[in-house]
Amino acid sequence: MDHAYYMNFAIDLAKRGIGQTSPNPAVGAVIVKGGEIVGFGAHLKAGEPHAEVHALNMAGGKAIGATMYVTLEPCSHFGKTPPCSNAIIDKKLHKVVIASVDPNPKVSGEGIRKLKKAGIEVITGVMEEEAKQLNEVFFHYMQYKRPFVTLKTATSLDGKIATATGESKWITGQTAREDSHFYRHHHDGILVGIGTVLADNPSLTTRLPAGGKNPVRIILDHELRTPLDARVVTDGQAATWIIVKASVPEEKRRRFINAGVEIMEFPGSEINVPELLYFLGEKGITSLLVEGGATIHGSFLRDRAVNQVLSYISPKVIGGEKAKPAFGGEGFAHLADALELKIKEVTQIGEDLKMVLVPKRG
Ligand SMILES: Nc1c(/N=C/[C@H](O)[C@H](O)[C@H](O)COP(=O)(O)O)[nH]c(=O)[nH]c1=O
Ligand SMILES: Nc1c(N[C@@H]2O[C@H](COP(=O)(O)O)[C@@H](O)[C@H]2O)[nH]c(=O)[nH]c1=O
Ligand SMILES: [Zn+2]
Numbered sequence: 046m047d048h049a050y051y052m053n054f055a056i057d058l059a060k061r062g063i064g065q066t067s068p069n070p071a072v073g074a075v076i077v078k079g080g081e082i083v084g085f086g087a088h089l090k091a092g093e094p095h096a097e098v099h100a101l102n103m104a105g106g107k108a109i110g111a112t113m114y115v116t117l118e119p120c121s122h123f124g125k126t127p128p129c130s131n132a133i134i135d136k137k138l139h140k141v142v143i144a145s146v147d148p149n150p151k152v153s154g155e156g157i158r159k160l161k162k163a164g165i166e167v168i169t170g171v172m173e174e175e176a177k178q179l180n181e182v183f184f185h186y187m188q189y190k191r192p193f194v195t196l197k198t199a200t201s202l203d204g205k206i207a208t209a210t211g212e213s214k215w216i217t218g219q220t221a222r223e224d225s226h227f228y229r230h231h232h233d234g235i236l237v238g239i240g241t242v243l244a245d246n247p248s249l250t251t252r253l254p255a256g257g258k259n260p261v262r263i264i265l266d267h268e269l270r271t272p273l274d275a276r277v278v279t280d281g282q283a284a285t286w287i288i289v290k291a292s293v294p295e296e297k298r299r300r301f302i303n304a305g306v307e308i309m310e311f312p313g314s315e316i317n318v319p320e321l322l323y324f325l326g327e328k329g330i331t332s333l334l335v336e337g338g339a340t341i342h343g344s345f346l347r348d349r350a351v352n353q354v355l356s357y358i359s360p361k362v363i364g365g366e367k368a369k370p371a372f373g374g375e376g377f378a379h380l381a382d383a384l385e386l387k388i389k390e391v392t393q394i395g396e397d398l399k400m401v402l403v404p405k406r407g
Pocket of ligand 3: 095097119120121127128129130
């Protein structure tokens with residue numbers, strides 16, 4: 046077999062943990078001895094054993110002299126779990142094949158150094174691109190300390206998110222709507238503006254047939270106009286943070302705090318998106334799904350605070366100058382300033398079109 050055969054398996058294992066390992070990366074490990082797979086594992090939850098440890102436990106004594114394929118450089122620090130590089134050395138493995146180096150400053154390169162120093166052969170860069178793509182959120186958050194942002198839009202063919210009379214249920218079909226719930230499972234936080242809360246009374250929970258993790262519901266609502274009987278306040282299904290500005294009176298906040306909502310005061314009145322992202326990054330939000338509405342999308346567009354666009358387009362034409370576009374705000378006066386994207390994925394999903402796009406400028 047070639048390295049890619051086993052690394053593909055490790056990457057496939059890692060993929061299954063995406064979303065639930067946050068804020069840790071998703072990692073897969075496979076141990077091979079004499080052309081036989083003797084152990085494998087994936088990191089499943091932050092604070093629990095790492096992928097390498099699961100694989101070593103499964104391999105038992107067969108790990109001696111074996112080769113490990115792992116999608117991320119084995120860690121070398123004592124976080125919530127002991128260092129994997131120590132475990133690999135203790136179990137006397139012969140070789141470690143690594144897909145991507147760990148950008149976490151506590152690790153990056155240190156794990157590899159320790160393995161080499163212990164006389165273990167190390168090969169790096171096998172299927173590196175796939176492994177980095179898998180953990181684009183983790184790599185982004187480690188580098189920028191703010192969440193990886195996915196903007197989600199669901200529009201008619203002519204780019205509207207509602208009719209001129211405000212009707213929006215539903216523009217896209219059931220299949221597309223369900224597909225967007227996978228992205229709710231994969232993101233730590235979901236952000237909407239007060240306009241969406243007042244218009245749709247959304248629950249913003251992950252409702253997939255096989256369940257899924259609920260993101261933290263983050264409502265941008267400076268004046269605290271969210272109704273006390275809104276689903277995001279009363280349904281107890283997921284954490285809800287409402288971001289207000291300083292002038293909101295204490296006794297008003299109290300009512301929401303008593304309902305279990307976190308009220309967070311955010312400096313300034315206008316949404317300064319980069320500052321909001323650092324603020325959320327500090328609170329451990331490593332990935333953010335922005336569901337709109339138009340005002341919020343307009344602010345994120347203005348500040349180019351977008352790492353991925355998830356666009357569902359329905360083959361319906363709504364028309365009407367007063368019907369709401371997906372991106373509000375001023376917009377760019379010059380085409381040269383438009384946010385240019387590269388199409389990563391285009392598929393038909395039910396009756397609708399789904400596009401996943403990434404900004405062109407790195
Ligand atoms: N109007 C449409 C959407 N509308 C999306 C809005 O964010 C809406 O408030 C949320 O989806 C709320 O729903 P929930 O209670 O959280 O499930 N999204 C879609 O994908 N298609 C559409 O047609
Ligand atoms: N999940 C994962 C790694 N994650 C690395 O370890 C850090 C978390 O350490 P801890 O707090 O102990 O869980 C995380 O930030 C990342 O650098 N490393 C690995 O060798 N294998 C794994 O499966
Ligand atoms: Zn580790």
